[in-house]
Amino acid sequence: MRHVELPHDKKERWLKLKDLYSELEGVQTANDLAVTLQRIFEEANNDTQKLARERSKDAVDSFGPNWHFKGLEVFLEEIATREESETFFKTTLPFIVTLASSIEEFAPSEGILLCSQLQESGVVLERRFIACVLASAFLCALPPPPDGTQVRSINFVHLYACFHREDVQQTQAAKLRCLIHYFERLCNEWPDIGGRVFYCRQVIPSKSLPTLDDWMSCDLPLCPVIVDNETSIECSGEHMLQV
Secondary structure (H helix, E strand, O other): OOEOOOHHHOHHHHHHHHHHHHHHOOOOOHHHHHHHHHHHHHHOOOOHHHHHHHOOHHHHHHHOOOHHHHHHHHHHHHHOOHHHHHHHHHHHHHHHHHHHHOHHHHOOOOOOEOOOOOOOEEEEEEHHHHHHHHHHHHOOOOOOOOOOOOOOOOOOHHHHOOOOOHHHHHHHHHHHHHHHHHHHHHHOOOOOOOOEEEEEEOOOOHHHOOOHHHHHHOOOOOOOOOOOOOOOHHHOOOOOOOO
């Protein structure tokens, strides 16, 4: 069974990451933040060349060196209000660093099994550990998924790297504001948060799925369905699914 690799799983890497986290505590500019996040991303054994191949040439040309994290710099300098930016550097970023540094303390001792396709699985995680994982993802400190698995990294580098596209810039900014707000709210409660979250993957065996012949021969009426291709999922009301 394969396990999800976490930042602290390799001692030498973890020591280097914590040194970089210490550097973040004194960061006051968006450019310095982008440079340090680039170093963290690489120290976590992520492949920047592979990421560059996945992105358009426009992104690299638009942002130049450290282009992966320039989106965060654009947000803090050009999109966020002055108050938002000041609060981020003064309060939110230090708290994110504290969370990322605490992942070793709250990680489950048995590790986390890597879910495989078409296999049922479940895991119970403490909310405090989940917060540490999200903080590590914000800093892009999570190691890459194992080779040969169809799993995408949850490091936020993919979010930051899209800011070069003006057509999605405001959408990306809204996502980033939502994430930052999560850490701001959590900062007021930490560490007095409890509770656990249960993640479950349910799988229907292939042999149990209906075939085309089953559908064609079925005489049961379909349930009423409303298809709305104009309204966003947030404004669609209850009992709607986004597909």
